[in-house]
Every structure is written in C-alpha cells, then in structure tokens.
Amino acid sequence: MELPEKWWLSFEDSTLNEIVRQALDSNLNLITALKRYEAAQAVVDRESSSLFPQVSGFVQSAFSRPEPDFVGGENVQFGLRASYEVDLWGRIRAQIDAEEYRATAAYNDMKAAAISLSAEITTIWYRLEAAAVQLQILQQQAETNQKILKLIRARFGSGQIRAVDILRQQQLVESTLQQQYAVETLLALLKNQLAVLLGETPQNIQEPELDSLPSLPPLPQTGIPAELITRRPDVQASFSALKAADRELAAAISNQYPRLTLNTNLSFRSNNFQNLFDNYAYSLAGNLLAPIFYGGQLSAEVDRTEAVKDQRFYEYGQTVLVAFREVEDALVQENKQKEIIEALTQQVKLADKVSRQLRVEYFNGLSDYLAVLTALNQEQQLRRDLITARLNLLEFRISLYRALAGGFEIRGETEEEPVN
Incomplete structure (x- = not known):
C-alpha cells in the first residue's frame, strides 16, 4: 500500500479527519511557523532589492537674507539621486541565495x-478512545466484582465463607473503582490537550463521541532511502540550511574584494517654482572601494562562515541518519507489538478460563479464595493490558507515518513550493 498524502485518512475515521483539518487551520504553533516563513520570504525580497538601483528624490525650498544670489532671496531645489552597486564578485547574489535557502528551510x-x-492529534485522539474503552472495561469489571461480593456475603451466613474472603473481595472492588477514577481523570486531561491543539480553550471543546479502537490499516510502502530523504521536510530543511551556509561563505569571501558603486545626481534649481526646470545640473560618478587593512576582520568572517557550513553539513548528515532510524524503529516496534498482542490475547483467554474454573471450585468448597482472587485480578488486568497494547500498536503506526512524512496541504500553503 502506498503512503497516502493525508495519512490519517487510512484510519477511516470521519471525526478524526475533521479535527485534524481544524488543527491544521487553527493551531497557534502552526500559524506561528507560517508567519516565520512569511517573514523569511520578506527578507528575501528585502535582499533582492540590492540588485536594483536605489533612487531617492528631494525637494528643498528656503529663503535667504541678505539676497546675494537670487532676486527675492528664494532658493528652490528639486532633484533625484541614485546609487547602484555592481555585483562584480557575486556577493549580493550569494546573500540573496542564502536568504532564499533560509526561506525554503x-x-x-x-x-x-x-x-x-x-501525528500528535491522532495520538491523543486514539488515547482518548483507548481511555474510553478502558473505562467501559473497568465499569464492567466493577459490576462483576460487586456481584461476586454479594455471592460471598450471601454464603457467609451459612458458615461456608470466611470473613477475610469478604474483605479481600471488598478490597478488589475498591481497587477497581480507584482505577476507574484515574482513567476518568486521564480522559479529562486528554480532552484539554486536544482543545489546545485545536486552538480552543478547554471549555469550548465539544465532548467527542468515542466508540472503540480501530483496526490497523495495511502497512504502507516505505520506499527506498532516497525517497525518504526527498520526502521528509526536516531533512529538506536541514539541507536548505546547509546550502544557505554555503552561500554565506561565498558572500564572506567576495566581501574581501573591491566594490564598485555607481552614483548619479540630477538637480533643478531656481529662485522660484515657475523657473524651476530652467536650470539643472547632473553628475555621474563611479567609486571603487577596496579593503586594505581591517585587522583580520574579513578573514575571520570567512573562517566563521566556513565553520558554520561544516556544522550544517554534519547536522544534515545526523538528520538523515535519524530519519532512517525512525523508520526502522517504527517497523520493528510494530512487528514486535503484533506478537505481544497475540500473546496477550492468548493469556486473556487462558486467564478467563482459569478464573471461571477456580470460582466454581471455590463455591463448591474445593479451592481457597486467595487463588480465586489472584486469578480474577490477573484476568481483569490482562484485559486492560490488551487495550493498552492495541493503543501502543496504533501509536507505532502513527510513528511510522510520521517518519515517512506523508505530504499534505496546510494553512496558507501555495500550490508550489518555494523555488530556489
């Protein structure tokens, strides 16, 4: 099975689909990340402006006393100034490229x-469902334990049951209730977590309708390692950071070379506004600025950017290795968890048989109640453990989907990714 773009659709849960969609639209952390990208794109536009001349205009009007130069003493000036740096060594282009790579990152x-x-939304959602199932099981177990307690008390009057057996069963009833309260607390906390991820206050979230844990979807194709590298955005972000550092190094090296700047000035001057355009002057100049002695500042900047580039290179390599490991970990965990669930399922069946058989023997006077209590407690715990194991299996699959990084649209995303 190929990995779907919106991987959570494979669980075929309409409610889950809706809350994930809402989270992608409303989650505040995700909106913050979007604004961070927009800010980075604005920096690209700012740096790109260096490729064009910088033009400014000015208007000046003044009166002078006494009047040596102009009749009436009025001085009016209007003009344009422009400057342009010729990108001789590619320094400006390298800086722009660096910001473009940062925006891509x-x-x-x-x-x-x-x-x-x-992934977090889906995990919390199925933890909610698992907690709801656990609560149902605990309520059923509490009812069972209460029934057994009534049977024991009914036989106590005839002298067939010891008082300590009643106390032990009462303790099991209270223990089941205590676990029920703990699961109810967990349910409330998970709902609060879900509300925050949806960009809502806990008071505004509606009570989710929970049924049972879903079946595991077919295993997706993991593809070849090269596909994983191109698909995972964290790997791509690390690679973009590496390329940005490389372009910063190029800019630092170019900064050691001379700069050529062209300047032009056009101005009109008159003693009144009516004759403003009669007299004008213009100039065109070229400035060549070459660094001679900066006390090692420029070479130190080259060394710094080269070290940063090396740092980004090793960070990229580490990110790739972690990506491979996460996929392999998820696959191993899922395969072994399936075996654990099979073993737990068999244990539940056997524990149920043992518990029923010991209860029959106990009420017939053939077995001690401690053995009955131990078997009953173990059987009930195994049933709860089985739900937890099924939840863990789902979480391992979610981890696999997350490691494979299925693509999907998010709030504010355009149809095409940034082009370097």
Whole structure:
C-alpha cells in the first residue's frame, strides 16, 4: 500500500479527519511557523532589492537674507539621486541565495510542524478512545466484582465463607473503582490537550463521541532511502540550511574584494517654482572601494562562515541518519507489538478460563479464595493490558507515518513550493 498524502485518512475515521483539518487551520504553533516563513520570504525580497538601483528624490525650498544670489532671496531645489552597486564578485547574489535557502528551510520547518501536529492529534485522539474503552472495561469489571461480593456475603451466613474472603473481595472492588477514577481523570486531561491543539480553550471543546479502537490499516510502502530523504521536510530543511551556509561563505569571501558603486545626481534649481526646470545640473560618478587593512576582520568572517557550513553539513548528515532510524524503529516496534498482542490475547483467554474454573471450585468448597482472587485480578488486568497494547500498536503506526512524512496541504500553503 502506498503512503497516502493525508495519512490519517487510512484510519477511516470521519471525526478524526475533521479535527485534524481544524488543527491544521487553527493551531497557534502552526500559524506561528507560517508567519516565520512569511517573514523569511520578506527578507528575501528585502535582499533582492540590492540588485536594483536605489533612487531617492528631494525637494528643498528656503529663503535667504541678505539676497546675494537670487532676486527675492528664494532658493528652490528639486532633484533625484541614485546609487547602484555592481555585483562584480557575486556577493549580493550569494546573500540573496542564502536568504532564499533560509526561506525554503522555514517552509519545510512549517511542513514538519504540520506533520508533528497531525501525528500528535491522532495520538491523543486514539488515547482518548483507548481511555474510553478502558473505562467501559473497568465499569464492567466493577459490576462483576460487586456481584461476586454479594455471592460471598450471601454464603457467609451459612458458615461456608470466611470473613477475610469478604474483605479481600471488598478490597478488589475498591481497587477497581480507584482505577476507574484515574482513567476518568486521564480522559479529562486528554480532552484539554486536544482543545489546545485545536486552538480552543478547554471549555469550548465539544465532548467527542468515542466508540472503540480501530483496526490497523495495511502497512504502507516505505520506499527506498532516497525517497525518504526527498520526502521528509526536516531533512529538506536541514539541507536548505546547509546550502544557505554555503552561500554565506561565498558572500564572506567576495566581501574581501573591491566594490564598485555607481552614483548619479540630477538637480533643478531656481529662485522660484515657475523657473524651476530652467536650470539643472547632473553628475555621474563611479567609486571603487577596496579593503586594505581591517585587522583580520574579513578573514575571520570567512573562517566563521566556513565553520558554520561544516556544522550544517554534519547536522544534515545526523538528520538523515535519524530519519532512517525512525523508520526502522517504527517497523520493528510494530512487528514486535503484533506478537505481544497475540500473546496477550492468548493469556486473556487462558486467564478467563482459569478464573471461571477456580470460582466454581471455590463455591463448591474445593479451592481457597486467595487463588480465586489472584486469578480474577490477573484476568481483569490482562484485559486492560490488551487495550493498552492495541493503543501502543496504533501509536507505532502513527510513528511510522510520521517518519515517512506523508505530504499534505496546510494553512496558507501555495500550490508550489518555494523555488530556489
């Protein structure tokens, strides 16, 4: 099975689909990541302006006393000034490229945040369902324990049951109620977590309708390692950071070379506004500025940017290795968890048989109640453990989807990714 773009659709849960969609639209952390990308894109536009001349206009009007130069003493000036740096060594272009790569990294960081958000939402949703199922099981077990307690008390009057057996069963009843209260607390806390991820206050979230844990979807194709590298946004963000550092190094090296700047000035001057355009002057100049002695500042900046580039290179390599490990970990965990569930299922069946058989023997006077209590407690715990194991299996699958990084649209995303 190929990995779907919106991987959570594979669970075929309409409620889950809706809350993930709402989270991708309303989660405040994701909106923050979007604004961070927009800010990075604005920096690209700002740096790109260096490729064009910087033009400014001025108007000046003044009166002078006494009047040596102009009749009436009025001085009016209007003009334009322009400057342009010729990108001889590619320094400006390298700086622009560096900011473009940073914007691409911010874009991929936003996508990584969206993948993490969808995985967190899905995990909390199924933890909610697992807690709801656990609560149902505990309520059923509490009823069973109460019934057994009534049977024991009914036989106590005839002298067939010891008082300590009643106390032990009462203790089991109270223990079941205590676990029920703990699960109810967990349910409330999970709902609060879900509300925050949806960009809502806990008071505004509606009570989710919970049924049971879903079946595991078919295993997706993991593809080849090269596909994983191109698909995971955190890997792409790290690679973009590496390329940005490389372009910063190029800019630092170019900064050691001379700069050529062209300046032009056009001005009109008159003693009144009516004759303003009769007299004008213009100038065109070229300035060549070459660094001679900066006390090692420029070479130190080259060394710094080169070290940063090396740092980004090793960070990228580490990110790739972690990506491979996360996929392999999720696959191993899922396969072993399936075996654990099979073993737990068999234990539940056997524990149920043992518990029923010991209860029959006990009420017939053939067994001690401590053995009955131990078997009953073990059987009930195994049933709860089985739900937890099924939840863990779902979480391992969610981890696999997250590691494979299925693509999907997020709030404010355009149809095409940034182009470097």
